[in-house]
Amino acid sequence: MKNKFVLDKFVTNQVGYKSFKAEGKLDLNIIEKLKKPYFISIKRKTKKIFSKKNDKFKAFLISKMVFYERLFSTKINHYLDCREAKKSDIIQLKKICLEKTSQSRFFKDKMLPVKFRNSFRYKWLLNFFKKKRGDLLIVAHKKIKIFGFILILKKKFGLQIDLIVTSKKYQKRKVGTSLINYTIKNYLTKNQVIRAGTQDDNLQAKSLYKKLGFKKINKVQYIYHIHSI
Secondary structure, rough: OOOEEOOOHHHHHHHHHOEEEEOOOOHHHHHHHOOOOOEEEEOOOOOOOOOOOOOOOOEEEEEEEEEEEEEOOOOOOOOOEEOOOOOHHHHHHHHHHHHOOOOOOOOOOOOHHHHHHHHHHHHHHHHHHOOOOOOOEEEEEEEEEEEEEEEEEOOOOOEEEEEEOOOOHHHHOOHHHHHHHHHHHHHHOOOOOOEEEEEOOHHHHHHHHOOOOEEEEEEEEEEEEEEEE
């Protein structure tokens, strides 16, 4: 696979130094030419990244991603009221995002700045309201109280779950189930699928997708983080 190496503007703006994202085999010559400090996130189909250790940077496997999908159906139930998000929801959404419930690779990487690790979900979500990322944002609620949200990307195959978060207080109360089923029933069309990716060690997310009729697809992705030292 031909290497793709591009500046990650979102992460760069949040951490305060140059951050990049790459795919496939990474050319060591590219890394050695970078000005420190830097951060690189690389996605690969295979587990091995470098054959030898390097004294100029630290590279480690941060996440093994697995993927699921399910078909369109109207014969599903959602248990909580759901609707499209509004700008007036931002205060509640921020509170949910800042709860320390993330299992994200960014949150797990302790070499990244603490401020970024704790706030990236909120910053990521703000991009929806700025019309920079995401095509659909759904919240689960009861009257004015919001319990969680799901951010969706529209793709050729259908819909992709970009981010799904439940308030810590309301976990295990069918918030995720309601959000996903509502999205499928109201926004997915015939001959389309909805897809989701999650870390292989996120047992709660994997269990949820299986219960909701998602099937594991033949795709695995290894994500490495590289930091200058």
